Amino acid sequence: MLAGLRTQFVARNIVSKPQVDSTNELAKRLAARRVPEGTLVIAEEQRAGKGRRGRRWLAPPGTSLLMSYIFYPRLEPREATRLTMAASWAAAEAIEQVTGLEVRLKWPNDILVQGKKAGGVLTETGITGERLDYAVVGIGLNVNFHMADLPELADTATSLMEALGGSVSRLELLWAFSSHLEEAYGSEGDFSGIQSKWAARLETLGKPVQIDVGDRKINGLAEAVDENGALQLRTADDSRIVVSIGEVS
Ligand code: BTN
Numbered sequence: 315m316l317a318g319l320r321t322q323f324v325a326r327n328i329v330s331k332p333q334v335d336s337t338n339e340l341a342k343r344l345a346a347r348r349v350p351e352g353t354l355v356i357a358e359e360q361r362a363g364k365g366r367r368g369r370r371w372l373a374p375p376g377t378s379l380l381m382s383y384i385f386y387p388r389l390e391p392r393e394a395t396r397l398t399m400a401a402s403w404a405a406a407e408a409i410e411q412v413t414g415l416e417v418r419l420k421w422p423n424d425i426l427v428q429g430k431k432a433g434g435v436l437t438e439t440g441i442t443g444e445r446l447d448y449a450v451v452g453i454g455l456n457v458n459f460h461m462a463d464l465p466e467l468a469d470t471a472t473s474l475m476e477a478l479g480g481s482v483s484r485l486e487l488l489w490a491f492s493s494h495l496e497e498a499y500g501s502e503g504d505f506s507g508i509q510s511k512w513a514a515r516l517e518t519l520g521k522p523v524q525i526d527v528g529d530r531k532i533n534g535l536a537e538a539v540d541e542n543g544a545l546q547l548r549t550a551d552d553s554r555i556v557v558s559i560g561e562v563s
Contacts, residue, residue: 318485320489323350323351324499345450388503391446393542437452534547
């Protein structure tokens with residue numbers, strides 16, 4: 315199975331399960347035991363897949379990529395958002411490489427194909443005091459199912475098979491994704507080169523947006539993102555507001 319994997323450490327240790335509650339939950343338990351950096355936890359089915367903002371993440375069993383990577387990055391807790399940027403960028407690169415489909419990113423973590431959501435990223439961290447103990451980067455990619463199999467999501471989501479009109483090699487996608495994630499890790503393990511690569515794929519920049527922050531909505535023109543992915547908005551009264559990825563959860 316490992317033939318075709320071109321990485322040094324990302325996905326070199328793999329925990330593969332037919333069914334789990336959530337790969338993020340299993341990865342957090344493994345991270346607490348200090349399994350090797352870059353460990354990949356992958357499952358064919360999740361009984362309780364988690365999306366952002368307390369939502370569920372759904373995928374028909376055996377069709378998609380449901381996975382979490384474990385890192386011990388040299389970052390402050392507030393910088394862990396870089397892993398979300400890295401994973402969504404890596405997903406875009408891998409999908410384009412394997413399928414030829416054009417991929418755009420929607421701030422902060424949506425992976426869009428043909429204007430619909432084909433994947434998402436949920437990063438969770440373990441923090442002690444001011445220190446980041448570990449980061450678990452969870453990625454869900456909709457690969458080989460028809461949206462008719464998940465009709466409740468058909469208005470807003472798509473799968474690569476639906477968009478391409480044919481099935482996609484999940485293994486090829488997995489190895490391509492793992493390579494790009496390792497590329498984004500950087501020589502110091504601080505994911506420092508990710509800002510411009512990620513920003514170049516963001517369809518959000520230059521557009522008017524509405525951001526939900528807790529029970530509030532902020533409207534403005536999306537002008538720029540900083541090194542941790544925070545979005546700079548210019549509001550109607552010409553003031554500037556900065557919304558961090560972490561705030562919108
Ligand atoms: C989102 O867009 O809301 C984020 C979705 C993240 C889903 C993935 S699937 C694998 C990993 N395990 C989980 O429980 N969630 C993430």
